[in-house]
Amino acid sequence: MALDAESSIPLHIQLSELLKGEILQGTIKEKIPPERVLMELYSVSRSTVRRAIAALISEGILESRRGSGTYIYNRPLEEWLGNLVTYNKTIDDLGMKPGAKLLSQGVVASTQELKDITQMDELYLINRLRLADNIPIAIETQYYPVNIGKQLSKFNLDEIVLYEVLESSLGIKLWEADQVISSTMPTKEEAQLLDILECESVLVIERSTCDYDGNLVEYLRGIFRSDMYAFRIKLGRNKL
Template structure:
């Protein structure tokens, strides 16, 4: 079934008319670039057919412009669904920040949804990372982290329940975990060991992050340590592969 006709919103009709002598393809690309940059991340763009009608151009000319935008990382085309706005990838650096701190520094509003929390016995692997015995009580928190309302990451983290007995009553859906640890428990996180690998999102995970099934993601395992050298947190989180890149500082050894 063809998808419903989707017209460009808040665009003056004269924008689609090229100045005399200006190449049609360049005009289309310039207009679409401006449209994308002014649109919300993840927003569905009009189809090639609709755009071709508005520009009074061949669909192939519009398609070529879309291909260029895709190569620049400004749009993402999904077979059977359409073309979506994709704002530039966020670069994760070596500096240790919470998600909330990171987004605020970028001028974005951090948030969350699909918040789930519970106290449970520690599985063997999680207990090993936290320095606990298997079966010791831990607090597990899972939520989708958002930036300006757009899903960015599926966070899953674990903390020792004995050390933070009231954490789940103090913690709200949109709160920064690290801020709660600091203000309520007087714990300051200082360093973290992180391992980053590539994963494919399951259909359930993709639905929560609003991306296609089996899209690539960055799987980040983090063990965070406080200023006293005690392990505070261990988590495995999935960051959208279309929205994140990794930056690392590397150097050559001084020895030969």
């Protein structure tokens, strides 16, 4: 992809954004090309290349290793445990653009497993692919009581933050959640949606969220890319 010398956007910013996109998409892996290669590839000066690389280092995307070159800093997206934080806020806080693509929705009959968890014969399913800077990060399958799900279906599910709609538009106060994290191998369909290999493990998040009265509002099962997403928990020691 060529840079636009006529654009009002400085060349070093164009180059840094281009390199960032290739890194996130996996086109560039582990280490970026040497300065000379980038100069020839994009027809720019050494100072333009160095300014672009410096910007990516300051963002935490690259790290310089003396005598070795400039490498991609392997830092997955992190979500803090212990707080009921939305996916959009997690991505926003990292300076990336959150997004979603609706895969399917509608009323479904509960499997025995779902019935054991929700105590409901029917549920409203919302299945979405979650993105960060247009890179697939997770597949979220959310189940709601049918009456709540039908109200949510009136909104644009590619754009809304479901928790915000539940609280601000539907008046449902989310109070607490019980979450379990495990790992597994993706199905062929999941691997294709997440743009990973079937042999790459994924994180599985199962979360039941209730309102103040203890009524189940949502059951979520999320499949997250383990190379792009991590969970952090802060622990304290009780002093007797």
